[in-house]
Amino acid sequence: MQRDFAAVLEAWEGKGAFVGHDGPTGTWFFVAMHDDRLGPATGGTRMRIYADPSDGLEDATRLARGMSFKWAGIGLPFGGGKAVLAIPRPMEGEERLGLLKRFADVLNLLGGAFQTGEDLGTTPEDMAVLASHSPYVVGGGEGPNDPGPFTALGVFEGIRAALRSKEGTDSLTGRSVLIQGAGDVGAPLARMIARAGARVLIADLNAARAEQIAREVDGSLISADQVYDTPCDVYAPCAVGATLNADTIPRLACSVVAGSANNQLLVDADADRLHERGILYAPDYVVNGGGALAFGLMQRGVRDVAELNRRVEGIGSALDEIFHEAAEEGVTPAQASDRRVQRILEQGLAQQ
Ligand code: PHE
Numbered sequence: 646m647q648r649d650f651a652a653v654l655e656a657w658e659g660k661g662a663f664v665g666h667d668g669p670t671g672t673w674f675f676v677a678m679h680d681d682r683l684g685p686a687t688g689g690t691r692m693r694i695y696a697d698p699s700d701g702l703e704d705a706t707r708l709a710r711g712m713s714f715k716w717a718g719i720g721l722p723f724g725g726g727k728a729v730l731a732i733p734r735p736m737e738g739e740e741r742l743g744l745l746k747r748f749a750d751v752l753n754l755l756g757g758a759f760q761t762g763e764d765l766g767t768t769p770e771d772m773a774v775l776a777s778h779s780p781y782v783v784g785g786g787e788g789p790n791d792p793g794p795f796t797a798l799g800v801f802e803g804i805r806a807a808l809r810s811k812e813g814t815d816s817l818t819g820r821s822v823l824i825q826g827a828g829d830v831g832a833p834l835a836r837m838i839a840r841a842g843a844r845v846l847i848a849d850l851n852a853a854r855a856e857q858i859a860r861e862v863d864g865s866l867i868s869a870d871q872v873y874d875t876p877c878d879v880y881a882p883c884a885v886g887a888t889l890n891a892d893t894i895p896r897l898a899c900s901v902v903a904g905s906a907n908n909q910l911l912v913d914a915d916a917d918r919l920h921e922r923g924i925l926y927a928p929d930y931v932v933n934g935g936g937a938l939a940f941g942l943m944q945r946g947v948r949d950v951a952e953l954n955r956r957v958e959g960i961g962s963a964l965d966e967i968f969h970e971a972a973e974e975g976v977t978p979a980q981a982s983d984r985r986v987q988r989i990l991e992q993g994l995a996q997q
Pocket of ligand 1: 688689761933941
């Protein structure tokens with residue numbers, strides 16, 4: 646949808662945004678800084694083609710808000726931020742390298758007000774390029790350089806927590822999990838799910854990518870337009886956001902939604918719609934916090950991979966508490982989690 650940048654920023658409660666235009670490639674740089682009460686704005690850099698630059702800015706603002714909630718929920722002293730590189734066409738080779746170097750200049754210009762890591766459309770290699778031109782890149786270095794497997798581990802534990810709450814058992818044997826997106830998170834998640842004894846149904850806009858994973862884990866390929874109508878126990882959105890909305894929710898044939906995509910609900914009321922249908926929704930910024938948690942901890946000096954995994958697995962217990970509190974108070978899990986996070990943002994981490 647075409648709007649001007651002013652309309653996007655007026656509708657947002659964040660601190661502010663950096664906007665730049667990269668002449669050589671025609672890319673728009675957006676860095677949205679939502680909240681810095683807990684620490685400097687920190688979040689991934691997304692690279693994507695948008696129909697209109699204002700969609701890129703809006704994505705950055707919504708994602709930055711999600712990061713404020715994610716860091717508060719995780720309990721790390723970072724604020725919410727997100728960068729979007731709205732590219733006009735796929736960027737490869739030298740052109741991509743040049744773009745990343747110029748984006749590193751933007752990070753340096755911001756001087757630490759925003760720090761970044763990997764997100765949809767960027768890779769560990771891209772982060773290495775940024776890190777060689779700017780100190781404002783989180784994690785990486787000596788330790789693991791890919792947040793995807795950590796995010797997948799958190800989602801895996803989140804799925805089990807949701808099944809515990811909904812079905813009384815977290816055994817995956819004989820269950821089916823539909824993974825939408827066979828990328829950096831969806832692929833390792835599919836392997837974990839299959840290893841635990843569940844059937845993997847997998848879809849991706851890039852069908853060849855989904856087919857490869859389906860073959861590897863002996864799962865089934867689902868066409869991208871069948872995702873919302875395919876019966877399964879768990880629907881795991883692991884690609885773009887806003888897939889839970891007034892059009893898709895009535896069609897869903899699952900009992901749990903738990904996945905890694907950011908901003909899965911199109912609007913807040915979609916949490917109520919899921920609740921009314923008896924579908925248990927694991928709040929996105931809690932269940933998908935594994936990559937941010939591991940990389941935030943690495944940034945703070947935790948390097949032991951076993952310890953990082955142990956902390957990420959804690960996402961399961963965090964969700965147990967959220968589902969429990971939601972049931973006790975008769976609210977949705979999204980509301981229970983939002984309340985907790987608002988409290989932390991207002992009072993700070995030390996009070997918790
Ligand atoms: N992109 C990750 C997310 O959306 C966040 C992240 C931040 C990853 C910093 C790595 C480093 O949760």
